[in-house]
Amino acid sequence: MRILVLHAHPVETSFNRALFRLVVDRLEKAGHQLDILDLYAEDFDPRLTRAERLSYHDLSINRVPVDPYVGRLLAAEALVLVHPVWNFGFPAILKGFFDRVFLPGVSFGMVDGQVRPILHNIGKLVVVTTYGGSRFRAMLMGDPPRKIAKRVLRATIRPGAPMRYLALYDMNRSTDASRTAFLKKVTDVMDAF
Amino acid sequence: MRVLVVYCHPVPESFAAGLRDAAVDELLKAGHEVDLVDLYAEGFDPVMGADERRRYNTMVMADHPFPGHAERLQAAQGILFVYPTWWYGLPAMLKGWLDRVWTPELTFKIPDGPGPIVPLMTHVRLLGVITTCGAPRWWSYVVGHPGKRTILRGMRALCARRCRTLFMAHYMMDKSTDASRARFLASVRARLARL
Numbered sequence: 119m120r121i122l123v124l125h126a127h128p129v130e131t132s133f134n135r136a137l138f139r140l141v142v143d144r145l146e147k148a149g150h151q152l153d154i155l156d157l158y159a160e161d162f163d164p165r166l167t168r169a170e171r172l173s174y175h176d177l178s179i180n181r182v183p184v185d186p187y188v189g190r191l192l193a194a195e196a197l198v199l200v201h202p203v204w205n206f207g208f209p210a211i212l213k214g215f216f217d218r219v220f221l222p223g224v225s226f227g228m229v230d231g232q233v234r235p236i237l238h239n240i241g242k243l244v245v246v247t248t249y250g251g252s253r254f255r256a257m258l259m260g261d262p263p264r265k266i267a268k269r270v271l272r273a274t275i276r277p278g279a280p281m282r283y284l285a286l287y288d289m290n291r292s293t294d295a296s297r298t299a300f301l302k303k304v305t306d307v308m309d310a311f
Numbered sequence: 312m313r314v315l316v317v318y319c320h321p322v323p324e325s326f327a328a329g330l331r332d333a334a335v336d337e338l339l340k341a342g343h344e345v346d347l348v349d350l351y352a353e354g355f356d357p358v359m360g361a362d363e364r365r366r367y368n369t370m371v372m373a374d375h376p377f378p379g380h381a382e383r384l385q386a387a388q389g390i391l392f393v394y395p396t397w398w399y400g401l402p403a404m405l406k407g408w409l410d411r412v413w414t415p416e417l418t419f420k421i422p423d424g425p426g427p428i429v430p431l432m433t434h435v436r437l438l439g440v441i442t443t444c445g446a447p448r449w450w451s452y453v454v455g456h457p458g459k460r461t462i463l464r465g466m467r468a469l470c471a472r473r474c475r476t477l478f479m480a481h482y483m484m485d486k487s488t489d490a491s492r493a494r495f496l497a498s499v500r501a502r503l504a505r506l
Contacts, residue, residue, distance in 0.1 A: 128358075167321055205410055208400075214403030262455065290421060
C-alpha cells in the first residue's frame with residue numbers, strides 16, 4: 119500500500135520521534151511503499167498567506183503554492199499521522215498543513231456553500247499521538263484533536279475506511295512501563311496494517 | 312479592564328478585520344484599555360523549534376522566546392481572540408502563538424509530584440472568541456467546536472477560577488450576505504458594549 123506518513127515533532131530524541139521511527143520501520147518491513155513527510159525536516163511554513171486566502175476557492179490556482187504536497191497527499195492510499203498534542207490541539211506546523219494543503223478541490227468540494235469530502239484516495243487512517251495531560255483532563259477540554267481525527271478526517275477520506283486513533287495520555291507522568299506498552303500497541307497495529 | 316485583543320487573519324481587508332475594528336471600538340467606548348496584537352502584521356513565527364521544545368518544561372521567564380508578548384499577556388485582565396475558524400480550529404499562526412507564548416512559569420506550573428498543573432494566569436477574568444466558520448452550526452457542534460474548546464476550556468483552565476467566557480460565531484461564512492455580516496457585526500458591538 120502507498121502510505122503517506124506525516125510527522126510533526128521538532129526534537130530528535132523525543133518519544134514522539136521514536137514512535138515515528140517505529141511506524142516507518144514496521145511499515146517498511148511489511149513491504150509498504152512509504153512517502154515520509156517530516157514537516158520539521160522539510161521546514162514547512164504553516165502560515166496560510168494573503169494570496170492563498172484570496173485564491174482559496176479558485177480551484178484552478180489554489181494549490182499552486184503547495185503543489186508538491188497536494189501531489190503527495192493525492193498519491194497516497196493510506197495516511198498515518200504521528201504527532202504530539204500541544205495545548206489540546208495540533209502543533210502549529212501540522213495545523214498549518216491542514217490549513218494550506220487540505221484545500222477545496224483537494225480534500226473537499228463546495229456545493230452550494232456546503233462542504234463535500236472528496237479525499238477518497240485515502241482508504242485507511244491511523245493517528246499515533248501523545249498528550250501531556252491525562253485522558254480525563256483531555257475529555258474535560260473536549261479532546262479537540264481526537265474529534266478532528268475521528269469525525270472530520272474520517273468524514274473526509276473514503277466512506278467506510280478503517281480508522282484507528284492510538285493515543286498515549288499523561289506523558290508528563292509516563293513510566294517506562296506505560297511507554298513500552300504503547301510502543302507494543304503501535305507495533306501491533308502497524309504490523310497488521 | 313485591560314483587554315488584550317489577539318487578532319489573526321492574513322487579509323487586511325477581510326471581514327475579520329472589520330470584526331477586530333468593531334471590537335476595539337466598542338471596548339474603548341466602554342472605557343476599557345485595549346492592547347492589540349496582530350499576528351500576521353508582525354510576521355509572528357508559530358513554529359516551535361527543537362531547542363525551545365527541549366527547554367519547554369523547565370522554561371523560566373528569563374528564557375522566554377517572546378518577552379514582549381509575555382509581558383503583554385501578564386498585563387491582561389481580559390483576552391479577546393478574533394480569528395477565522397479554519398479546519399474547525401485556530402489558524403496555525405494563532406495556535407503557534409498559544410504554544411510559544413503561553414509557557415510554563417508564565418501561564419502554569421507543572422507540579423513536582425502527582426496532581427494537576429497549577430494555573431498562573433489568574434489575573435485573566437474574561438476570555439472571548441469572535442470567529443467566522445465555513446461550516447454550519449449543527450456540524451460545528453458535531454465536531455465539537457475544536458477551536459472554541461482549545462481556548463475556552465483548554466486555556467481557560469489556566470485563568471482565574473471564575474473567568475467568564477464569551478463566544479460569538481458567524482457560521483456558513485461562504486453563504487454569508489451583506490445583511491448577515493452586518494447583523495453579526497451589530498451583535499458583536501452590542502455584546503461588547505455590555506461587557
